[in-house]
Amino acid sequence: MKTILIFMDTLNRHMLRVYNPEAKAVxxxxxxxxxxxxxxxxHFIGSAPCMPARRDILTGRLNFLERGWGPVEPYDVTLPQLLRAQGVFTHITTDHSHYTSIGGEGYMQQYDTWDFNRGQExxxxxxxxxxxxxxxSxxxxxxxxxxxxxxxxxxxxxRPTPRTFASAVKWLxxxxxxxDYFLTVEAFDPHEPFDASEEFKAMYPDSFDTFYEWPRYDALNEQETPEAVEHLRNQYCATLxxxxxxxxxxxxxxxxxxxWEDTLVIFTSDHGHMLGEHGVTGKNRYHAWNEMSRIPLFIxxxxxxxxxxxAEGVTQNIDLFPTILEYFSREKEERMERAQRRKEQDKKNLAGRMFIPPDWSMPVQGRSLWSxxxxxxxxxxxYAIYGWFGKPVNITDGEYTYFRAAANDKNAPLYLYAAGLTSFEQYLGCNLPGEDICAGYFLKNVPxxxxxxxMSRKTPEKPSMGLGENRLYRISHDPGQLHPLTDPLLEEKYCQALIKTxxxxxxPEEQFERLGLI
Structure with a gap:
């Protein structure tokens, strides 16, 4: 049995013709x-951006309610671990440079072998x-x-993404x-900077002559004219x-x-990217608009x-964990026998990576897609819930989306929980007052x-870009989320659904207080 997971970072769903027949990208x-x-x-994100999204996939659990960007935690039970214990060989090839940065520890190392293609970002x-x-200029x-x-x-x-796909071809x-293998092919493109060779830039000509391939994460300014935004989108399309x-x-x-006859193939992304929609570029700093949170999935x-x-049902990337695990559960006994023979041989050779499955497991929150x-x-x-740590918590049933913002300007109470004290290219806890950090058995199901x-002191007291406002949209009729609704009864329905979900x-209990849901 074989599975190939193909993962392209920052892949905008609305740029693909399978979802938008008028899309420009070829x-x-x-x-x-x-x-x-x-x-x-x-199909929606769970946690964003990069590392939170990957931890979702590897654990089948949502990351963003407990922490933001960070490593694989020592208590995580990951998909590659469980597959290896069942005799499935696991390999990843990627050019996602954050795997080698502080805050990205432990992800590639979950696999039997890995290949990292250097040079991105x-x-x-x-x-x-x-x-x-x-x-x-x-x-x-x-x-x-x-x-x-x-x-x-x-x-x-x-370039790194082409080398990543070439590496996957070589591995095959x-x-x-x-x-009995699980191959992850993870391409960083079309993540910014949107840098493509001239052959592909020529596919999307325009007359804008200022260098612009790496957008700011902010509201558009006076220099970022409609012509500039169109050029930026062309650069994105060329990279794609x-x-x-x-x-x-x-x-x-x-x-x-x-x-194709005997392989499960999954294709998806971690999130999208704002390219002028809603008057902004980038991600992370705004409401989780569909451009960022509604992502492609093919199986x-x-x-x-x-x-x-x-498939019309609401799904998320946390669902990939149980789906792949269930697929490999077939023929498990025969494969386990082969795995045991391989382990015995490895032991004799003093080589190979021995893995002892944990005697406990975290409850998987994703749901298998097989039905x-x-x-x-x-x-x-x-319902699916999704978002960024410390930002609004969002819920959708595929008909409506509801963005639930913090109930106070201090965005409090807000705690980050982790055993690994790293985040995006930084260490946590080193410069905090003593009362701001402590240790204990705080997380349910974590042994x-x-x-x-x-973290409430780490967030701005005046949330920007409307993050302090609750928003309700009917995305079946307004996929661009341009027309917020005012409907107290409907909002209450989604508040109750959010509490339950x-x-x-x-x-963590304080998340309900932070959002004014108690």
């Missing part, structure tokens, strides 16, 4: 994969003391490190005719088309090996069963003490 290989798959129409790859070549950001890294890129094939060739070309090489290898079933059909994939049910849940850090996800 992505024949994403379209090709969609034709072989069941397409999910109401802030990856400290090219080491120079002098200042790099830089454009004379530009909009948005220009990163010093990336300016040095990009000196390596003469063709599209030199090296392991042709093998069975370049990644699509190299995805095609992976699909070609799957064609050659006829992997190819072995043999092409139900290919081209659409949707097999057309046995139309939905697996009534060890964790740190609790008061947060409890199901083991939300």
């Amino acid at each position: 992505t024949p290989n994403i379209d090709r994969l969609a034709e072989k798959s069941m397409v999910f129409d109401k 802030t990856d400290v790859w090219e080491s120079r003391l002098e200042e790099p070549p830089a454009p004379r 530009y909009l948005g950001r220009v990163g010093r490190q990336y300016q040095w890294n990009r000196q390596h890129y003469k063709t599209d094939g030199d 060739k090296n392991n042709e005719d093998r069975d 088309s370049m990644a699509d070309k190299w995805l095609g090489k992976l699909l070609d290898e799957m064609d050659r090996q006829d992997l 190819h079933l072995p043999g092409g069963r139900n290919a081209g059909e659409r 949707l994939l097999n057309r046995e049910k139309e939905k697996i849940r009534d 060890m003490p964790v740190f609790r850090i008061d 947060m409890k199901e996800h083991d939300a």
Whole structure:
């Protein structure tokens, strides 16, 4: 049995023709994969951005109610761990540079083997003391490190995402005719900076002549004119088309090996990106608009069963954990016998990575998608909740979305819980007053003490970009979320649904107080 998870960072759903026939981006290989798959129409993020989204997938649990960006926790029971214990070989190839940064520890190391393709964004790859070549004038950001890294890129094939797909092709060739593996192919593109080779930029011509490929995370200013925003979107599309070309090489290898007959293939993203919609660029600092939180999901079933059909139930990335685990539960006993023989051989050779399954497990909050994939049910849940740590908690049933903001300007009480005290390129707790951090058995279902850090003092007292306001939208009629509704009865319905769903996800008690839900 085989599973290939293909993961493209910052992939805007509305830029794909399978979801938006008028989309500008040219992505024949994403379209090709969609034709072989069941397409999910109401798929949402759980936790965002990058590392929280990945922890969701690896654990089947929501990260954002307890902490923001951070490592795999020592108490996490991860999908690769459980698959390895069942005799499934796991491998990841990626160019996601945050895996090697402070705050990204432990993710690649969950796998038997991993391959990291260097050079994206802030990856400290090219080491120079002098200042790099830089454009004379530009909009948005220009990163010093990336300016040095990009000196390596003469063709599209030199760039990290193409090298990631090429690495996946090589891995499949090296392991042709093998069975019982879980391959994760994780491409950083089309994440910013939107840097593509000239071949792909030429596909989206415009007359804007100022360098602009790395947007600010803020409201548009007077320089970011409609022409500038259109150029930024063109840069995004070029980067996406370049990644699509190299995805095609992976699909070609799957064609050659006829992997479609016996392989589960999953394609999704972690979140989208604002490119001028709602007057902003970037992510993280605004309400979780659909452009960021409603993401693509395709699943190819072995043999092409139900290919081209659409699934309407509300789903999230936490659902991938139980779906993949259930798939590999078939033929488990035979595979376990093979795994035991491999372990015994590894022991003799003093090689290999021995893994002892934990004698406890965290309750999985995701729900298997097999009842949707097999057309046995139309939905697996009534509501999905999602968001960023410390920001509004959002809920949807696919018909409406409701953004529930903090009930006070101090965004309090708000605690971060973690055993690993790192976050995005920083250490937590080092510069806090003594009363702001303590340790104890604070988390339900976690069999060890964790740190609790008061984060309410770390957030602005005046939430920006409308984050202090509750919002209600009917996304079935208003997918762009341009027309907020005023309906107290409907809002109360979603408040009660939010309370119930947060409890199901083991939300810390103070989250209800922070949101004014008690």
